[in-house]
Amino acid sequence: MMEPKKEAEKLIHEVEIEKGITLDDEFRERLKNEIAEKIKAEIERRKKEVEEKVEEEYFVRFSLNIRLQHLTLAIGVLLLIITGLPIKFHESKWAELFFEVIGGIQVSRILHRVGAGMLIFVSIWHTIYIAFTKEGRKEFRELLPRKKDFLDFWQNIKYMLGKTNERPKYGRYSYIEKFDYWAVYWGMVIMVLSGLILWFHNFFLGIFPKFVFDIAKEAHSDEAMLATLAIVIWHWYNAHFNPHVFPFNPTIFTGKISKERMIKEHPLEYEKIMREKLMKEEKSDEK
Amino acid sequence: MRRFLYFAIFLFAVSQTSAQLRNERCFVCHGVKNFGIVEHGKFKSLYVSKEDFEASVHSKFACVSCHVDVRVIPHLTKPQRIHCLQCHFEGNVVGAPVTAKPEKYKESVHAKALAKGKNAPDCKDCHTVHYVRKPEDPNSSVYKTRIPELCGRCHETVKEEYYNSIHWAGIQKGELSSAVCSDCHREHDILPPEDPRSSLNPKNVVGTCDKCHSDVKLMKRVGVPVQNPEAYKESFHGIALKFGVVRAANCASCHEYHSVLPSRDPRSPIHPANLAKTCGKCHPRANENVAKGKFHVLPGERESGIVYYVYTFFKWFTLIVLIGLFTHIVLDLIGHIRRKRKKE
Numbered sequence: 258m259m260e261p262k263k264e265a266e267k268l269i270h271e272v273e274i275e276k277g278i279t280l281d282d283e284f285r286e287r288l289k290n291e292i293a294e295k296i297k298a299e300i301e302r303r304k305k306e307v308e309e310k311v312e313e314e315y316f317v318r319f320s321l322n323i324r325l326q327h328l329t330l331a332i333g334v335l336l337l338i339i340t341g342l343p344i345k346f347h348e349s350k351w352a353e354l355f356f357e358v359i360g361g362i363q364v365s366r367i368l369h370r371v372g373a374g375m376l377i378f379v380s381i382w383h384t385i386y387i388a389f390t391k392e393g394r395k396e397f398r399e400l401l402p403r404k405k406d407f408l409d410f411w412q413n414i415k416y417m418l419g420k421t422n423e424r425p426k427y428g429r430y431s432y433i434e435k436f437d438y439w440a441v442y443w444g445m446v447i448m449v450l451s452g453l454i455l456w457f458h459n460f461f462l463g464i465f466p467k468f469v470f471d472i473a474k475e476a477h478s479d480e481a482m483l484a485t486l487a488i489v490i491w492h493w494y495n496a497h498f499n500p501h502v503f504p505f506n507p508t509i510f511t512g513k514i515s516k517e518r519m520i521k522e523h524p525l526e527y528e529k530i531m532r533e534k535l536m537k538e539e540k541s542d543e544k
Numbered sequence: 545m546r547r548f549l550y551f552a553i554f555l556f557a558v559s560q561t562s563a564q565l566r567n568e569r570c571f572v573c574h575g576v577k578n579f580g581i582v583e584h585g586k587f588k589s590l591y592v593s594k595e596d597f598e599a600s601v602h603s604k605f606a607c608v609s610c611h612v613d614v615r616v617i618p619h620l621t622k623p624q625r626i627h628c629l630q631c632h633f634e635g636n637v638v639g640a641p642v643t644a645k646p647e648k649y650k651e652s653v654h655a656k657a658l659a660k661g662k663n664a665p666d667c668k669d670c671h672t673v674h675y676v677r678k679p680e681d682p683n684s685s686v687y688k689t690r691i692p693e694l695c696g697r698c699h700e701t702v703k704e705e706y707y708n709s710i711h712w713a714g715i716q717k718g719e720l721s722s723a724v725c726s727d728c729h730r731e732h733d734i735l736p737p738e739d740p741r742s743s744l745n746p747k748n749v750v751g752t753c754d755k756c757h758s759d760v761k762l763m764k765r766v767g768v769p770v771q772n773p774e775a776y777k778e779s780f781h782g783i784a785l786k787f788g789v790v791r792a793a794n795c796a797s798c799h800e801y802h803s804v805l806p807s808r809d810p811r812s813p814i815h816p817a818n819l820a821k822t823c824g825k826c827h828p829r830a831n832e833n834v835a836k837g838k839f840h841v842l843p844g845e846r847e848s849g850i851v852y853y854v855y856t857f858f859k860w861f862t863l864i865v866l867i868g869l870f871t872h873i874v875l876d877l878i879g880h881i882r883r884k885r886k887k888e
Contacts, residue, residue, distance in 0.1 A: 361788060462831070463831055466834075466836030472850060472851060
């Protein structure tokens, strides 16, 4: 792009030739500066417009805090599943192979405890987050189940069956996401409590009767299976294999969601954000 | 060479035909009960019971078939020591049965101790010299019910421990499937527990007990729960041991080995009153709490009590949840495909 002053000079020159006149030097200089100013303003305006457009196309869906919580949980759970399943299925060939590859059951035991540590850490982190941060409290309120979730569920079934063409209008969290969130609570309570009993059995042996350890072992093993299947079948379908997002929905890792997906998947939240934005703009205009 | 061989066979045949006669001649002296000599200041009996010899597996053989250096009767010199392998070797012509047992014996603690010059048994110490009978024969020195006495001749304290056990009680009641020494220690290839091939090695103990204790018919007959080894293998102890953690408890860690007793016996380490001490060997904080609950629990069995209900709850809960989630996924996919087709 040319310099605004040069551009103005060129324009004036063209007009002079066209009309066959020569302008007064002082007037000419003033005119040139005025035109240059206008050109500059226009360039600025366009630049801003482009920037705003980019800003508008993406929304920040998850804060860094949430993303890190999910990442810690995900790595912890994967580690636990990988080192836990061979114990449950210790009679299979692949379990033997796994222990051979990893360097023995003793190594696997330590890795399982590392995963357990991550899980316990993230559960404490999350509790503090939803109790003591403004953002956390807001997110928690958004995740509370409401009557609308049941209506959405019903609407979605009708939609999936083709009885209606209207998709349920989700807010910040759909009933599917809320289900995932609350399922983790159930899983966490069972796994962490039973896991701690098994981990520190020598300590708890002085406190609990023997059958408590049998219950802890059974619950740990069974809930692990349920959680694993739920993650692999349900969560991975919704986050990876669902045709809407295949092969991968990166939002939980990048925090960003496109405007298009926002309108489609969280229309009520989109409306709310837009309404708030308008109100803000109106307020600043009044000032 | 060939001529020599024929000659040997001929000699052998001759000796066979006149066996009875010859043996009669031996028994003239050796058949007298207090026949013997004084050796190193001690009386040594040289008596051989004719009756017992004739009931043995070697009854059809002449004394001199083994005592080959006795040519004249009465013999004036002390016959050489003889060894079972004189006949029991691969390719022998007298038809002596050849098994892998002598070879197995050579690997055993007994053979190794003997080789070092220690006092340890070889064939004749268990099988006797003149009265070898088949192990199935109730009068055999190695008949099942006599084995503890036989081994106990040297292993005296162990014998006493064993005589207190439920295994010996079983034998005395006539339950011949009950375990004696050789059922756990094996017969000929008795190896020290440190040897990975040993039936007593921590990694093999479960398999050793399992031989009988997973026999459904036998366990039903003797009234011992057959699922115990199975439940053990599912336990953390069992899994840890399977993958090489040898300090994990195996059967013998809790049940003892020579003096195995049922939990109802107050002397038993698994009697409820003794459990705290037994578990305490590895788990220092164990107290009377460890007696509150069942052992060898298989979650799928109704007898497992509360664990069974936990198992059942999770079974149905998992099934229902997964059917729900799966249906949701299938509906979503079908809906997606239908709409895509419509668009096209």
